[in-house]
Amino acid sequence: MMLLNRQSDRNNVIFVIMDIYRLSSFIAVAEQGSIHKAAINLNSTVSTISGHIKLLEEELGIVLFTRQSRGMRLTDSGKRILLRAREIISSTNKLYAEASLITNTITGDLIIGINAPIDCLRLSEVIKELDDSSHIRIMLKNLSSGKVIDGLQNNELDGGFLFENPNISSLNLTALDVKKLVFVLPHRFKKDKELSWEEMSRLTWICSDGYCPHQEITESLFKKKGLSLNKKIFIEQEETKLSLIQKGVGPALLLEDEVKALIDNNYLVQWSLPSDIYSQLYFATRNNNINDPKIKLFMHSLMKQFV
Template sequence: MMELYQLRSFVAVAEEGHLTRASERLFSSQPTVSSHIKALEEQLGLRLFDRTARGMQLTEDGQVMLDHARAILKSADGMTRKASAIKAPEGGLFRLGINNALDFLRADQVVAHMVDRYPRLKFQIDQGSSGAVLAAIARGDLDAGFYEGENEYEEIEGTLLSHVPIGIVIPKQWSSEFQEADWGRLQSRPWVFVSTLCSYYRLIERLERQHQLQLDKRFEVSEDQASLSLVARCVALSVLSIRHVEESPLRDRVELWPHFRHAMPLHIAYRRDRADETLIRSLVSICQEVWGQPQAPLKVQSNSLIDHQRLSA
């Protein structure tokens, strides 16, 4: 039997052209998405994609099926939203996206307050990069989500919660190479990043443009901890949250480049056309209660790994 999750994987791969990007968009793994495509092709008796060195390309049959798949998903999503609207605010499913760990975002506290307020409400919590979360909200795949950095979607509204201190992380063994405030020196070593949809990756691109750099963005990993591990192993440089570095067991093997710090804005996001919905209003209100009034970016405490000097990003 054909399943909706197979159709979602089919549409995502068709639109992204690559299994890795599609799996990130779906908050799933690459093998899982690949198995969905294979099963769907077997059920339809059609080859939907040509597998090439550059990615996944739709066949002629796949292009025809894509329009049908989109129509089915649109109808199913509409039915789901209608059912949730009938049951809300007392019940239904609320789909929340997170771009970082639950405790880092205080999302565990937020969800606990939401459950207290709406005991019958069910939650689906998906983790991905900020760009993936925003794209899923825009498509209607998520009801709301946390993101860091900039929002490029006109249909999405974001409420500022805080600022996340960000730094450039280097292996401690490379410290002597990076003592000076020489941005060009950052080109001498490879870089690791989580995803091209990640706000930290987009920050790296901004730094490249501002300082006319050509960084060797060689490694793409699935999580910040993997980035930090590669830095600790003297494999690459990276951009990470200062809190993540300071709380990591690897903190003694890395350090933050003392000539850069950036305050990344953290928001809770939702579609503008849903801003007046009861659950959205409640979520925003609870987030504001948990985080308090957002303050201007603060300097890092004196016991931090980073110098107090702050240079523009």
């Protein structure tokens, strides 16, 4: 979508067309503090996001970020523009909602936080169905359950997937499925004899940065044995865990759906427990947007996949 942000040249003011996608990229970089992370969350590329930021700065005539070795930091001007950008995105969604009422066709944007691979969440069929039955544009952001909760509470997400019930009164949770969890190690740990609890605790564990229910499950199990984990690696995107395990870094607790094929083909090693571990998968929205036509249509399609 393109927005006009200045008057015509007849009034000696430059005529500029602003792309809504550039604003979305700007917001993502501001929230993530990194072009690379923003590209991952928007399912885009670094060059595309970087280009959006450059063009937006040129259009506005101000510097939005200072480039630092540790990432992107908003300037004072950038902080002010961030507030306006969020207002524009919100207004755009309201415009689409109003158009939906007029045309009886549901339109607009949905920003959804995902905490597991698309196949595990059965999103492919949902996206196909919405593409056929509506004009909804879906933006998927790869986040941990904790980051999904933060995004919902900060009005940065319209909905999201998370594991376990955080018991937050402002959120509406719909139970979807119960997922089996397994401890997974790099292939280099494949031995005739399985590692003990103590040996496992000393490995370099790959942990989530912030709240993660599966991290809490892991630490609770080891605490019952009087052990604490050797936590050295912290990540923000859940898919990074699997990548690091495959690179031989260390273990983590992951969805069986995500790693079963890799275990069966001896690319990864499963550390067995006396009893299985399960986790409840939910789709969450805010109570104040549960009646949004876009959310209702998305959830209707999603629930059909988990019947």
